[in-house]
Amino acid sequence: MNKIHKLVLIFVSVLALILGSTTTSFSKVVGDKIILGAAVSLTGKYSTNGKHTQNGYNMAVERINSMGGVKVGGKSYKFDIIYYDDESNSGRAAQLAERLIKQDGVQYMLGPYSSGLTKAMAPVTEENKIPMVEANGASRSLFTKGYKYLFAVLSPANQYLEVAIDLAVEKNGGKPVNIAMAFEQDAFSQDVRLGIVDAAKRTGSKIIIDDKLPKELNDMAATLAKVKATKPDVLVVSGHSKGALTAIRQISEMKVDVPMLAMTHCDASKLAKQHGKNAEYALCAAQWHKELSYKDDYFGNGLKFDKDFNALYGYAPPYQAAESAAAVLVYKDAFERANSTDKEKVRDALAKTDMQTFYGNVKFGEGGQNTAKPMVLFQVRCEGDSCANRLVAPTKVASHKLVHPIPKWSER
Amino acid sequence: MFRFLSEILDRFGSFLESIGFDLLVFKIPILSLQASLDGILLGVLFALIAYGMALQWGVMNIINIAQGELVIMGGYVAYFMYVIGIHPAFGVIVSPVIMYFVGVGLYKLVINKVVDRDLFISILATFGISILTQQLMNFIFGADVVVAQSNFGTTMLFDNSVTLPNSKIFSALVSVIVAIVLVIYMKKSKLGRAIRATAQNARAAKILGVDTEKVYAATFGINAALCGVAGACIAITFTLHPYVGLPYTVRSFMIVIVAGLGNLPGVAISGMGLGVFEEFADYLLGTEFRIGAVFLLLVLILVYRRFKLSRKREYLK
Numbered sequence: 001m002n003k004i005h006k007l008v009l010i011f012v013s014v015l016a017l018i019l020g021s022t023t024t025s026f027s028k029v030v031g032d033k034i035i036l037g038a039a040v041s042l043t044g045k046y047s048t049n050g051k052h053t054q055n056g057y058n059m060a061v062e063r064i065n066s067m068g069g070v071k072v073g074g075k076s077y078k079f080d081i082i083y084y085d086d087e088s089n090s091g092r093a094a095q096l097a098e099r100l101i102k103q104d105g106v107q108y109m110l111g112p113y114s115s116g117l118t119k120a121m122a123p124v125t126e127e128n129k130i131p132m133v134e135a136n137g138a139s140r141s142l143f144t145k146g147y148k149y150l151f152a153v154l155s156p157a158n159q160y161l162e163v164a165i166d167l168a169v170e171k172n173g174g175k176p177v178n179i180a181m182a183f184e185q186d187a188f189s190q191d192v193r194l195g196i197v198d199a200a201k202r203t204g205s206k207i208i209i210d211d212k213l214p215k216e217l218n219d220m221a222a223t224l225a226k227v228k229a230t231k232p233d234v235l236v237v238s239g240h241s242k243g244a245l246t247a248i249r250q251i252s253e254m255k256v257d258v259p260m261l262a263m264t265h266c267d268a269s270k271l272a273k274q275h276g277k278n279a280e281y282a283l284c285a286a287q288w289h290k291e292l293s294y295k296d297d298y299f300g301n302g303l304k305f306d307k308d309f310n311a312l313y314g315y316a317p318p319y320q321a322a323e324s325a326a327a328v329l330v331y332k333d334a335f336e337r338a339n340s341t342d343k344e345k346v347r348d349a350l351a352k353t354d355m356q357t358f359y360g361n362v363k364f365g366e367g368g369q370n371t372a373k374p375m376v377l378f379q380v381r382c383e384g385d386s387c388a389n390r391l392v393a394p395t396k397v398a399s400h401k402l403v404h405p406i407p408k409w410s411e412r
Numbered sequence: 413m414f415r416f417l418s419e420i421l422d423r424f425g426s427f428l429e430s431i432g433f434d435l436l437v438f439k440i441p442i443l444s445l446q447a448s449l450d451g452i453l454l455g456v457l458f459a460l461i462a463y464g465m466a467l468q469w470g471v472m473n474i475i476n477i478a479q480g481e482l483v484i485m486g487g488y489v490a491y492f493m494y495v496i497g498i499h500p501a502f503g504v505i506v507s508p509v510i511m512y513f514v515g516v517g518l519y520k521l522v523i524n525k526v527v528d529r530d531l532f533i534s535i536l537a538t539f540g541i542s543i544l545t546q547q548l549m550n551f552i553f554g555a556d557v558v559v560a561q562s563n564f565g566t567t568m569l570f571d572n573s574v575t576l577p578n579s580k581i582f583s584a585l586v587s588v589i590v591a592i593v594l595v596i597y598m599k600k601s602k603l604g605r606a607i608r609a610t611a612q613n614a615r616a617a618k619i620l621g622v623d624t625e626k627v628y629a630a631t632f633g634i635n636a637a638l639c640g641v642a643g644a645c646i647a648i649t650f651t652l653h654p655y656v657g658l659p660y661t662v663r664s665f666m667i668v669i670v671a672g673l674g675n676l677p678g679v680a681i682s683g684m685g686l687g688v689f690e691e692f693a694d695y696l697l698g699t700e701f702r703i704g705a706v707f708l709l710l711v712l713i714l715v716y717r718r719f720k721l722s723r724k725r726e727y728l729k
Contacts, residue, residue, distance in 0.1 A: 043547065045655045047555040185700065211699035216659040218650040221450045222694035222702075228575075229440045241557040245651050249559055253566050253577035274559055 028107035029341050033080045034070060036061075036331065037106030039096035039121065041113050044088025049268060049320050050113045053136055055313050056324025057081055057110055063298050064328065070335045077335075079328065086112055090120035097124040106130070107343045110327055113320070115139030115157065115188045122150050131347040133330050135323040138287075140191040143367030150368040151350050153326045153359070155375050157188050158195030160285040161236055163377055163393055164262035165199035167283075168234045171260075171404045180209035180232035180258075182223045182247070184239030192238045192264060192285075208232055213239055220246055224256050234260045241269035252278035252409075259405030262377075267318045272380045272387035279380045280387060281406040288319040288359050289376050289391045291399050298329060299358040326359035379403065442573045447691040453580040455687025457645055459680045460587040461660055462667035463594070464638035470673050471611040471631045472527050474534040478542035479664055480657030482636050485545060486511050486643025487652045488553055494560035494647070501562055503644030504586050508637035515636025519629045527628055542657065549654035562648040583645035590641050594634070595676065607631055666710055 028035055038057060041050030061079045069076040082104055086093040093112050100106040101124070109125050111118050111134020118137025122145075125132040131149045138157040142150065168177045179200055183189040190212075200207050208230050211223045220237075224247075227235055235258040237247040244265045251261070252275070266272070266284035290302040299305040305325070309317040330353055335341070338349035354363045360373035377393040379402060390400035465479050476482075489510050490503025518541060526537045564578035598604035609617040610627045618624050642660075646652065667686060671678030686706055693705035 043550065045550075045555055045653070047550060182699070213699055214703045216656075216662075216703065217699075218646075218656065218659070219450075219454065221454075222447065222691055223699060225443055225446045225450070226695070228573075229443055242651055242653060242656070245557050245559050249651070250577070253579065254575040255566055255568070255572070269557055275561075 028105055032077050034077045035106055036081045036108050036110050037100035038081055038110040039084045039086040039093050039112050041088040042085040046088040046113050052318055052320040053113045053324045056321035057328055059312060060325035060328035064332050070332050072335050072341055073339055086117060090116050093117040094120040094124055097121040101128045101130055111135055111137055118142060122147055125149055131343060131350055133327045135327040136320060139187045143369040147368055149347055151364050152369050153330055153362050154287050154323050154370060155373055156369045157191035159375050160192045160264055161262050162195045162199045163375055164283055167393055168260050169203045176204040177233035179205055179207045179234050180227045181236040182211040182213055184213045184243050185215055189238040196236055220250050224250050224254050228256050236262045238264040241265050244269045244271055248275045248279045255409040257408045272389060276387055277382050280382045281403055282380045284378050286319050286376050286378060288322045289378055291391050292397055294356055294358055294360050296357045301358050305358050322359045326357045329357045330362055442570060446574045447695055448688050449576055451688030451691035452684050453584045455684035456584040456587045457642055458663050458667060459683025460591060460638055461642045462664035462679050462683055463591060464635035465664045466668045466679050468631050468635045471607055472628055477535060477538040477661055480660035481542045481545040482639035483643040483660045484652060484657045486640030487647040488549060490644035490647040491558055491560045491652055500560035500648050504641050507640035507644040511640030512633040512637040515633040516629050519632040523632055546654050557651050557653045559651050560647040579649045583649050586645060603630055670713055
């Protein structure tokens, strides 16, 4: 019993020591450190992507610190990040934003993973006038609320698959196409849908199937049967990883032939790896691809980032990691241009950002969204049994030619 | 017969179209066959999960909120086999065995402490188990959505206009076989008789020498094993994710409610019926109303039951 008491005592005192030593370092700038705050999903359903986000942030911080840090007012500062786990829960994310700002004294925030959680945190940072540079909340509604302190390095969700519709029209000889679409009922996917609706209007295309999939649905058989019966020119699907994997599984099982299949989250769901040849020719929207030719001083280019990330964390970086790293680069640039650690000055500098990173150009629009970077499309292509994502659009940066129309199942 | 039906549907379709309704399922009658078959194949699988729930609900008076998590756990067993190179379809044999012991273990750890308490406590306890297993699966397998490939191919009917994935047919067949075996086992075996006796009257069974503690453990184990079979089927037909269990719990709960407790053929019929209803709701009302429509049906059935019950009471008075 005595032993247990002792152990408990030791445990408590160690805990107190850790807490004590860390609380002293909590505030915006401590010594030569600029403290950034972030709540990311380390547990719960977003934990995989939360981890990518954190790895991206960490890698950029390490890189910046090892290459001389951030120079403000003639002094060199280093970045440091305080992390909390938001458990993939939006209520918790809002609480943690409050805690980071009110208790830890953080003055500069990095975004969480997913549109939903960013939406939960943005009102808090906005109310406290704390700038937040986020890299993983693409929902259009984030940028229509007139937020002044929110900046996103990624393209808004409505742009994700617009390119695909344009491409389909182009391949159809400039004539309008018939579109079938299935989108999950969540903020992100519905924003992607709005983009498609706009693109359809712009090109005069007709939407013949417009299914909204309930979140808990695991089965798309009915939608696909309708697609089979109506033979559209393009099928667009978006529903996070689950939607992408379900769609490919059932399209291949039901032998649904469509000339073009466009989707999101192929990267995050490891579509090429999990479904192999069945996923071939699927067209995927992505924020970034390693073969793009953008450059910066810290990571070189996409291919170098890919290599370094792989060496550090042991897996190829999905675009979620790349955009997160870019968010930290944007902060660094803003601090140096503001030449101050005053949050208002940093905010103003952020608003004037106009730079290139390995991830793409960054320039913020009125609502805080990145207006300088187009989305890219890649197509799953197989050589033998190994399948990979190949860059096919926009054409000037493409490494491979788009295969269109998709060969029929009977001919594969 | 089929042609006759399709002609009627065709007429009905053009009539609806003429008054402004433009519904695919009437224009292309073969879709209704596809919908029915899809619904039945889906429903049979759900019925199996519901069967397990009905069993332990009837015997132990426990509503198991962790039912869906047991299903997903069973699915992960099949997925794990797939990862190490064994065909995931063998999961329908391995998974129930493992899940049986998981079920008995859970009973010994938690359920035996709540089995005689009121329903609310058992709901809380199983809710706790559900959260714990979710996090545990997340910890072990990660939060990625995964699939196990069966490569079973596809059955095509009517010149490729109705397609049925063989993995779904396989799942449905397995579910039916397991259900039949279980029904026979319940009727003929000693343990089956003991389980049924305990369900009827636990106290009387105890007095007559039935070791109810053992019966409870076995029941919970059998339920978990059924979830294991269903999980393995889901791994090859749908997708797995640590947090996707709840829909399976809700669905099986619903099937049991519709069928009524202790009504095994009812569970099978209501499982398939709800499956078909859901598919048709998708075609007629749109995908977004598919699950809503099923819940609406549930409410209607409950209201109807209540209505019937109240009439009966009045009559008895």
